[in-house]
Amino acid sequence: MDSKALITLNHIDVTFQQNQQTALHAVKDASLTINKGDIYGIIGDSGAGKSTLVRTINLLQRPTNGDVFVNQQNLTTLSAADLRQARKKIGMIFQHFNLMASRTIEENIVFSIKRSALSKKQQHEKAQQLLAYVGLLDKKDVYPRQLSGGQKQRVAIARALANNPEILISDEATSALDPKTTNTILDLLKRLNSELNLTIVLITHELSVAKKICNKLAVMQHGEILEQNETLRIFTQPQNPETATFITQASAENRVLQQLIGQQTATERLFLLTYEANTANQTLLVDLYQDYQVIPKVIYSTTEMIQGRLITKTLISLTENYPESLIPALQQRGIQIMQQTKEA
Numbered sequence: 130m131d132s133k134a135l136i137t138l139n140h141i142d143v144t145f146q147q148n149q150q151t152a153l154h155a156v157k158d159a160s161l162t163i164n165k166g167d168i169y170g171i172i173g174d175s176g177a178g179k180s181t182l183v184r185t186i187n188l189l190q191r192p193t194n195g196d197v198f199v200n201q202q203n204l205t206t207l208s209a210a211d212l213r214q215a216r217k218k219i220g221m222i223f224q225h226f227n228l229m230a231s232r233t234i235e236e237n238i239v240f241s242i243k244r245s246a247l248s249k250k251q252q253h254e255k256a257q258q259l260l261a262y263v264g265l266l267d268k269k270d271v272y273p274r275q276l277s278g279g280q281k282q283r284v285a286i287a288r289a290l291a292n293n294p295e296i297l298i299s300d301e302a303t304s305a306l307d308p309k310t311t312n313t314i315l316d317l318l319k320r321l322n323s324e325l326n327l328t329i330v331l332i333t334h335e336l337s338v339a340k341k342i343c344n345k346l347a348v349m350q351h352g353e354i355l356e357q358n359e360t361l362r363i364f365t366q367p368q369n370p371e372t373a374t375f376i377t378q379a380s381a382e383n384r385v386l387q388q389l390i391g392q393q394t395a396t397e398r399l400f401l402l403t404y405e406a407n408t409a410n411q412t413l414l415v416d417l418y419q420d421y422q423v424i425p426k427v428i429y430s431t432t433e434m435i436q437g438r439l440i441t442k443t444l445i446s447l448t449e450n451y452p453e454s455l456i457p458a459l460q461q462r463g464i465q466i467m468q469q470t471k472e473a
């Protein structure tokens with residue numbers, strides 16, 4: 130096994146028995162490796178099996194088949210007491226925060242360490258340190274209902290850190306928040322990753338979230354992991370055609386693209402190019418003219434930052450008699466090219 134690996138899921142299956150006849154295969158033969166220090170994203174549509182897969186990491190969900198290794202320890206073979214210990218090293222945060230409404234913010238955090246070796250006084254000191262860390266010490270005596278969504282998620286993060294975990298699992302933790310608050314929570318997660326060397330497993334259906342903070346991604350669809358790779362690679366050179374389709378369809382500009390694609394004439398062919406906005410690619414369209422004498426029409430172009438790199442997507446139109454060798458030549462240059470047709 131890879132020595133940097135902190136979490137290894139080996140051929141995980143999860144089947145839910147619906148009734149006597151039918152079973153739902155929520156996770157199918159999923160394997161992945163997460164290294165120490167990763168911010169590892171699991172992306173996919175709702176119902177893809179993301180939560181079920183991630184809940185096997187601390188065995189909140191026992192896999193029907195397969196093994197779960199955390200720190201080289203096979204959790205599926207541990208005694209109940211050892212599993213309780215191992216779980217302490219894995220914190221979790223959720224979309225709906227899961228705070229206890231009848232306890233103050235400080236008491237919410239103390240609650241999760243009340244059986245630890247710390248004295249009562251130390252537990253309160255620890256809770257206050259954590260609240261200070263997430264910028265909420267002044268709110269220690271208020272109740273969850275008195276906080277905004279972003280503040281509640283900060284409390285949930287502070288609580289998840291109370292047992293000094295090595296791993297934080299974030300299951301759609303920003304999905305109920307507005308974009309600006311989402312960014313402040315993502316910044317906080319990044320800080321935990323760099324300052325505390327916390328490994329983060331982050332489930333999201335929002336591609337913008339994955340682009341912003343994950344260094345690696347696994348793409349799930351219908352219970353299967355389609356592909357796993359560095360975030361930049363997933364968005365610029367997906368290896369699996371289904372991944373390419375998923376990331377295009379789930380992207381914010383897809384509606385614009387569909388509108389433009391709908392307007393194409395019978396003699397036009399539309400291609401979506403994805404490439405890094407570097408010097409070599411600045412002359413891309415000129416090169417197409419020089420090498421093939423084709424004049425690509427630019428219909429739409431956008432650039433965004435992924436893992437600190439500038440990535441451009443350009444929708445071009447070519448006449449139907451374009452030279453076929455143009456496509457492999459672009460791929461050779463590391464440009465992802467997808468022909469676009471009207472969605473059925």
Ligand SMILES: Nc1ncnc2c1ncn2[C@@H]1O[C@H](COP(=O)(O)OP(=O)(O)O)[C@@H](O)[C@H]1O
Pocket residue numbers: 145153155173174175176177178179180181182
């Ligand atoms: N405890 C459960 N019992 C039965 N079916 C479940 C259970 N948990 C999840 N499922 C089903 O498994 C599939 C995957 O769900 P989930 O892992 O929550 O997907 P995601 O997190 O990607 O939205 C869905 O069809 C869901 O209805």
Ligand SMILES: [Mg+2]
Pocket residue numbers: 179180181300301
């Ligand atoms: Mg889920």
